[in-house]
Structures are given as C-alpha cells and as structure tokens.
Amino acid sequence: MAKTSGLAQQIYIHGSDLSGDVGAISNAGSPRPLLDVTPINKSAMERINGLSDGEISFTAYFNDASLMAHPVLSALPTTDVIITWLLGGSVGDVAAGLVAKQVNYDPSRGADGSLVITVQNLGAAGTPLEWLRTLSAGKITHSSASSSTGVDDSGSSSKGIVGYLQVVDIDSGTPTVIIQESSDNGVGDSWATILAFSAVANGAEPTAERKVATGSVERYLRITTTGSFSNLDMVVAYERGTAQDDVDLG
Amino acid sequence: MAGRKQVVPDGSYVVANPRGLPKGIPIISWQDKEWFEGDEFAVPSGLSNLKFLVAGGYISEVRNG
Numbered sequence A: 001m002a003k004t005s006g007l008a009q010q011i012y013i014h015g016s017d018l019s020g021d022v023g024a025i026s027n028a029g030s031p032r033p034l035l036d037v038t039p040i041n042k043s044a045m046e047r048i049n050g051l052s053d054g055e056i057s058f059t060a061y062f063n064d065a066s067l068m069a070h071p072v073l074s075a076l077p078t079t080d081v082i083i084t085w086l087l088g089g090s091v092g093d094v095a096a097g098l099v100a101k102q103v104n105y106d107p108s109r110g111a112d113g114s115l116v117i118t119v120q121n122l123g124a125a126g127t128p129l130e131w132l133r134t135l136s137a138g139k140i141t142h143s144s145a146s147s148s149t150g151v152d153d154s155g156s157s158s159k160g161i162v163g164y165l166q167v168v169d170i171d172s173g174t175p176t177v178i179i180q181e182s183s184d185n186g187v188g189d190s191w192a193t194i195l196a197f198s199a200v201a202n203g204a205e206p207t208a209e210r211k212v213a214t215g216s217v218e219r220y221l222r223i224t225t226t227g228s229f230s231n232l233d234m235v236v237a238y239e240r241g242t243a244q245d246d247v248d249l250g
Numbered sequence B: 001m002a003g004r005k006q007v008v009p010d011g012s013y014v015v016a017n018p019r020g021l022p023k024g025i026p027i028i029s030w031q032d033k034e035w036f037e038g039d040e041f042a043v044p045s046g047l048s049n050l051k052f053l054v055a056g057g058y059i060s061e062v063r064n065g
Helices: A069-074 B050-053
Strands: A008-012 A023-030 A035-038 A047-049 A055-061 A082-087 A095-101 A106-109 A116-125 A128-134 A141-142 A159-171 A176-182 A193-194 A207-213 A220-226 A227-239 B013-015 B029-031 B034-035 B059-061
Touching: A055 A069, A055 A095, A082 A159, A082 A207, A082 A227, A095 A159, A095 A227, A128 A159, A159 A176, A159 A193, A193 A207, A193 A220, A193 B034, A220 A227, B013 B050, B050 B059
Parallel strands: none
Antiparallel strands: A008 A082, A023 A055, A035 A047, A055 A116, A082 A095, A095 A116, A095 A128, A106 A116, A128 A227, A141 A227, A159 A207, A159 A227, A176 A193, A176 A220, A193 B029, B013 B059, B029 B034
C-alpha cells in the first residue's frame, strides 16, 4: 500500500469488461449533502448529513464490437447496472462498486476526428458508492469448481460484508460463486460459507450481482466456485462493514 | 452427501444453514471435504474450530430424546 498512479485499471459494467474501451473515469464519488439544522439560539451553523449518493461516470471510445462499449452502453437499460471499477489487477487492490442507473450515452465527435462517449451512472439501490478490495486478481478464470487462495485481512470483523460479482463469460454449465471465511486460512480451521451469489447459467452472462451478509466475518476470505461448469471468467470484490458505513451492513 | 436421509446418533453433529444459503451450497469446507445442510458432521481429525462452528450455528449437536 503506497502512492500509486492510475495506470492499468479495469472497469466492468454488469459483467461486460469495458476496460479496453473506457479512456477516463471522470467522477467516482459518494456525495453527502449537508442539511442545515441551525436553531435560533446558535451563532454558527449546525449541519447534519443528508442522504448519501453514488456516482461513477466515465468517457468511453466508440467500439461497436460484440459486448463492447457501443452495444453495452447504447442499450441504456432501465434496470439497475452493477459497476465495479478496479484500481489494480492484483488481489487486495482497491475497487469501487455501485448499483446504478445509467443516465445517458452521449457521443461527441471532435474537430480533430475523435469520437468519445460520456456516460453517467447514478446510485439507484439505496446504497452509496462503496470502496472495496478485490478478492480476485482482476478478472480470473475458474476452469471448473475450485477455490482461490485465501486472503489475509489481518483480523476478523463484526459488521457484515458486501460482495460484488461480475460474471464475464461461461463456456458451459451453471457455476455458483461463494465467499468463504476461516480464522487461519483453512489450516486447522475449516472454511465456512458466508455469502453465496446466485447461480448463473451459461448464456445468462454477462451479468453481475451485489450481495450482503450480516454478522461476524473471520480473518481470511476466499472465492470458491461450485456446480458443474467450464471456464467461468469473473471478478469478485468485497468490503467488510464498519461502524462508519452510511448504510449498515449489520 | 446432500439430500441423503441419515440416522444421526445422539451427541453427533448435523450441518445447519445459519445464513439461509440456497440448497446445494457447501456450508463447510475443509481440505478436500465439503459438508452440506443436513449432512452428519463427523469432526475430522485435526480440525480445530469446532467451537466456532457450533457458536456460529454451522453445526448443531443432535439430541433425539
């Protein structure tokens, strides 16, 4: 953990890997408006927090290939889209997650011949933008049911966990992705399943899901896949709940 | 192991599903073994977190009487 640049990042829009089409993240934020509650017996302002919000907005290049920027973004879905922006491609890197409504798809052609599209996504599910950690090393592939190496968070926690799953591609079958916990990386202590994403059948991807589990969370976490399938390409990110969360994960 | 009817003697453990996970999801994994909801949990040699599994509701002791 140190100062880093913004190089080699990735972004997934409801299962579509648009990392090669997005040129800039113009805003990723969770604004908090302040409400004025200053009474007449005070000589300075009093304010409290209002509703939290979330936004991930970016500029994309025009690409009309299958599953790339134009077909994915021009669809302007009325349903929620789940976005995961990875600031790196290693396990434990910072990521941002948001369940959003895509507001626009606005191409502009510059006098220099450029063709770029601005896209704004605003929080839509009662949760703000969430800062996460990657549990997968960017986009990973499980060729069949298996477990990834456990991640050490240096301690347990007690306020729940939120997980984001991006299912990019499946060659065949119906995998289910779960997150498991252990106090010692499965050496003497077993792994227990803390969170299960919905099973996704081949053909239903690209898709994505955000899931929450409440209660205590052990020190080590890992991704496990179950079911009969071949070659699941996915991204998993998570965050442990804290007492400071705008929305309590429990 | 999942879905199989079992006669579980008193004092042994059965796997529960404290987080309400869907059917077919392994509740507990250790080394190359997996246990599903309803399975008898014969405590494997070397396993050290039996108390955690009981306290977390992952397994419950069988009392038929």
